[in-house]
Amino acid sequence: MDASRPVERYSNFTPLVLPGRAWPDRRIVSAPRWLSTDLRDGNQSLANPMSPARKLRMFELLIDIGYKEIEVGFPVASQDDHDFVRLLIEEDRIPDDVWISALVPARDELIERTIQCLSGAPRATLHLYNATAPLFRRVVFGMDREQCRELAVRGTELVKKYADKELREGDFRFQYSPELFNETEADFSLEVCEAVMDVWEPAADRPIILNFPTTVERSLPSVFADQIEWLDRNLSRREHVCLSIHPHNDRGTGVASAELALLAGAQRIEGCLFGNGERAGNVCLVTLGMNMFSHGVDPGIDFSDIDRIRHTVELCNEIPVHPRHPYGGDLVYTSFSGSHQDAIKKGFDDLERQAAEEGSSVDEVPWQMPYLPIDPKDVGRTYEAIVRITTQSGKGGVAYVMNARYGMRLPKELQRDFSTVVQASAELLGAELSPEQVWALFEKEYLLPQGMPGELYVAGGRIAATLHLDGAGEHDARTIGAKLSAWGIDVRTVHRAARPAGQDVESTVYAECKFDAGIVWGAGVDSSVVGAALSAIGVALRRSGVPESMITTGPA
Structure with a gap:
């Protein structure tokens, strides 16, 4: 370490001693209560805070995808926040099953003004901190410590006082946060929360949300989990307490902290879509929800059109989502590496095989795929972008593009042959090749130009060919050898690949022909399997280097 930046200035975090911790042996089996703070914590962190139109668009997105608790602002922090809360209430924009929340510090006049701002809301939570x-x-x-505790107690007394006056007509909830909880002595956090509950008197019809923020993330996620389990063990009136967490991401472990805290007893999580927020951001609600989804746990939030969600968040925040952001980034379902592409291609082949054996569709087969933790289709992505072709790509990637985009399932040796053509083109261009460019290369290299006859053979000789039939029937596979013999073609072997159920396309034949110069490939597509085979062998002839004078048309 550079002496001008001595590491000795920084101290390690002292963990809580928690004998017999239970959270490491637990699993997440159900979704927590979610609160989106995009319109409060997220908005206050923007260089250009949201306009009313952007706020409304974000609010409508959150409603649309299923969030039932939304922190809509900090009404005493700005007139814009105050006016937006009033707009939602006065224009009756809050659905019957949604609770809005507003943040306020523990100060008398600010509590009164915030509660007045919430007046008329059908369901509202006041968040005191x-x-x-x-x-x-x-x-x-x-x-x-005593003065700090009394500030929380006095704030709670004022909430009761003003809420009874201003919020009688709607449902009302109270939330308290000991701010910078993760840096507060555990016994003091408990002491303050118990003092707050003594005032609020939580009961079945009067619950309380106790929210514990990692305001600035400073420790290992396991330390935070220990803190939450300790609270879960020691808080009184636990049946009337919703234990909530508010993780930040300063150490890059906000998601891990949230997940371990759920194991430790947390019941509610506050965060932002795609992790917006102060400094390194709040915990990412998209990542948390989709992590559960990938383990078969319904998050209760609809992420089926992830691109629409991302586009709206980018528009409202005026911040781009990183292409590598989990689940929602442009590139997270894309492989460039040849070995990755080959594994994915084989994974899809295996799904098709399982579906054929079970007589079901591929979408009904349990998802087990190399390099892809979820099916991109489940978040509205197409398979087209899973594999992209660059100089790093191999035969598997090329084969995947040809199959997924054009329905052509190349035999393994043809994959290898064609991949050398594709790689040479990518290296020459110094850029990614689009699926259209890959197809154009295949068409130029392996298919007869339009109008060129397919009935080609070597005058005075015979051609030895192994044929790979894609989409042909059993009858075609049995009889094609006899049909082609008249053309001077000795069919050594016929390999048949049945197409998945529901695909009705022309026959495709890949011809693996043996010449003096070695094995040469061609491909043909025709309504007739014999016509496709002749076209494929004709291409192989053209590519083999046999002199044009030796190539003729018509039966031998």
């Missing part, structure tokens, strides 16, 4: 961490008590606020 104060900082409890020792660094903030000492440096920022100059108060001791």
Whole structure:
């Protein structure tokens, strides 16, 4: 380490001692309650905070995909936030099953103004907070533990007072956060929360949300899980408490912290779509939800059109989502590496085989795929972009593109032969090849130009060919050798690949022909399997280097 930046300035985090921790042996089997704070924590972190139109678009997106708790603003922080909350209430834009939430610090006049702002909301949560961490008590606020606790207690008393006055007509919830919880002494966090509950008096008809933020992520996710399990063990009135978490991503482990906290007893998670938020962002709700989905747990949120969600978030935040962002980035389902592409191609072949054996569709076969944790179709992606062709690609990638885009399942040796053509073209261009460019290369190399006769043979000789039939019937496979013999073609072997159910296309034949110069490939597509075979052998002849004077048409 450079001496000008001494590592000694930084201290390690002291973990909580938690004997007999239970969370490592648990599994996530159901979704938590979700709260989106895109319109509050996410919005306050933007260089250009959302306009009313952008806020409304974000709110409508969150409603549309299934979020039932949405923190819509910090009404005393700006007039824009206040006006937006009032717009949602006065224009009756809040669905019957959705709770809006507003944040407020533990200060008298701010609590009253925030509750007034929420007046008329059918379902509202007031989110009260104060900082409890020792660094903030000492440096920022100059108060001791008793003063800090009394601030939370006084704030809760004011919430009760003003809520009874202003929010009688709608359903009302109370949420309290000991801010910078992860940096606060565990016993003091518990002490403050118990004091708040003594005032609020939670009961079956009067629950409380206790929310524990990793305001600035400073420790291992396992440390946060221990903190949450300790609270889960020690909080009183636990049946009336919703234990909520609000992870940030300063160490890049916000998702891990959230997931381990769920194992430790958390019941609710606050975050933002695609991880927007202060510094390194809030925990990503998309990643959390899709992680559950990939393990067979329904997150209760509809991510079936991930590109629409991403586009809306980018528009509202005016921040692009990284192409490698889990589940939603442009490139997360794309492989460029030849070995990855080959494995994916074989994975799809295996799914087709299983579906054929079971008499079902590929979509009904359990998803087990190399390099793809979920089926891209489940989030609205097409298979077209899974494999992209560059100089790093191999035969598997080329074969995948030809099959997925053009329905041509190349034999393994033809894959290898064609991949050399594709790689040479990619190296010459110094750029990615589109599926259309790959097809054009195949067409030029292996298919007869339109109008050229397919009935070709070597005058005075015979051609030895192994034929690979794609889409031909059993009868075609049995009789094609006899039909082609008259053309001077000795068919050594016929390999048949049945097409998946429901595909009705022309016959495709790939001809593996033996000449003095070695094995040469050609391909043919025709309504007749014999016509396709003749075309394929004709191409092989043209490519073999046999002199044109030796090539003629008509039966031998």
